[in-house]
Amino acid sequence: MKKILIVYWPERGNVESCAIKIKTAIGQEAKLKSLKQLTDTDLKECDLLVAGCSTVGAETWKDASGENQWSLFLVSETSKFLSGKKVALFGLGDQVSYPNHYVDFMGILKKELERKGALIVGRWPAVGYKFESSEALEGDHFVGLALDEDWQPELTDERISRWVDQLKKEF
Numbered sequence: 001m002k003k004i005l006i007v008y009w010p011e012r013g014n015v016e017s018c019a020i021k022i023k024t025a026i027g028q029e030a031k032l033k034s035l036k037q038l039t040d041t042d043l044k045e046c047d048l049l050v051a052g053c054s055t056v057g058a059e060t061w062k063d064a065s066g067e068n069q070w071s072l073f074l075v076s077e078t079s080k081f082l083s084g085k086k087v088a089l090f091g092l093g094d095q096v097s098y099p100n101h102y103v104d105f106m107g108i109l110k111k112e113l114e115r116k117g118a119l120i121v122g123r124w125p126a127v128g129y130k131f132e133s134s135e136a137l138e139g140d141h142f143v144g145l146a147l148d149e150d151w152q153p154e155l156t157d158e159r160i161s162r163w164v165d166q167l168k169k170e171f
């Protein structure tokens with residue numbers, strides 16, 4: 001059986017609750033870990049990494065606060081195991097309060113993961129959202145699943161269910 005690892009940061013907020021929903025939607029083959037708990041072995045052994053993040057204002061991953069474990073991970077030794085790894089991204093944001101930067105960090109993270117050799121899967125159509133611009137937008141698709149628990153929480157479950165179905169087919 002293929003091994004799917006869901007890794008998320010930050011903890012205890014919308015990213016964590018959506019990560020738990022994604023785990024439930026994928027089923028038993030998925031393992032769930034906060035980025036802080038991630039080990040070399042976890043990353044080496046998984047066939048698909050599902051990576052979750054939120055956007056809280058930083059323009060680049062280097063500007064992200066020291067609290068952002070994704071910034072620390074990207075400069076860690078563990079990140080070398082991203083080479084050749086399939087990665088699907090999901091990102092939390094708020095399209096009403098930040099219409100010019102909706103889920104920006106998902107786009108920033110995607111570029112950094114690709115620099116480490118990761119192969120990004122799980123693009124998601126930008127239909128049904130209302131925003132002006134996003135670093136996570138490529139053409140008419142987001143680079144991963146965009147979620148908005150602030151303004152469209154009622155759409156989250158269905159988006160996750162459809163995205164997981166799509167991932168299972170792509171994978």
Ligand SMILES: Cc1cc2nc3c(=O)[nH]c(=O)nc-3n(C[C@H](O)[C@H](O)[C@H](O)COP(=O)(O)O)c2cc1C
Nearest residue numbers: 013014015054055056057092093094098101102103
């Ligand atoms: C200080 C701050 C800055 C934010 N900046 C952005 C932003 O630039 N773009 C965006 O889409 N959402 C932004 N948000 C909204 C969060 O990404 C959103 O509420 C998300 O669901 C938070 O998830 P978390 O609690 O797991 O971090 C911001 C939220 C805060 C508190």
